[in-house]
Amino acid sequence: MSNVKPIPEGAHTVTPNLTLKNCTQALSWYHRALGAETIMSMPAPDGKSVWHAEMRVGTSVVYANDEMPGMGSPAPTPEHPAPVSFWIWTADCDASFKRAVEAGATVKMPPMDMFWGDRTATVVDPYGYAWSFATHVRDLTEDEMRKAGEEFARQMAAKPQ
Numbered sequence: 001m002s003n004v005k006p007i008p009e010g011a012h013t014v015t016p017n018l019t020l021k022n023c024t025q026a027l028s029w030y031h032r033a034l035g036a037e038t039i040m041s042m043p044a045p046d047g048k049s050v051w052h053a054e055m056r057v058g059t060s061v062v063y064a065n066d067e068m069p070g071m072g073s074p075a076p077t078p079e080h081p082a083p084v085s086f087w088i089w090t091a092d093c094d095a096s097f098k099r100a101v102e103a104g105a106t107v108k109m110p111p112m113d114m115f116w117g118d119r120t121a122t123v124v125d126p127y128g129y130a131w132s133f134a135t136h137v138r139d140l141t142e143d144e145m146r147k148a149g150e151e152f153a154r155q156m157a158a159k160p161q
Helices: 023-034 093-102 142-158
Strands: 017-020 037-043 050-057 060-066 085-089 106-113 118-124 130-136
Touching (some): 023 050, 023 093, 093 106
16 A cells, blocks of 8 residues: 555645746746745756746745646736636735735735725736735624625725726
């Protein structure tokens, strides 16, 4: 019987994988913008692209690779962003947001206190992925959150389109 673990040590059940154009450059950008640490990077046989890389963002691991012709997964771009986003819990939403913007991220939503008790902000990276930063600032009961959400919906409905 094998002692191989079906889920590698330290891995989470769900691990995102980013398909990128110029993965090596992106890993460097994620280091500057998100504080990501590259754990490993495996070059493709062409020596130019990356088949598989792993980076740690806070306590999470994110996989990354260059897009590979014929594999059916083209990389997103800022003009055609990915239909997913990433949520990063941080002790200081504003500082994380500022760091990403200073590294070249595009502001999607500046930091603001949200009705559910978090301070959040969102940026889009130069590779077409959205990253939200969040700091929990207020504990709410489910009833308080529901009422705050209803008030938020009323305010949004009243805004001119």
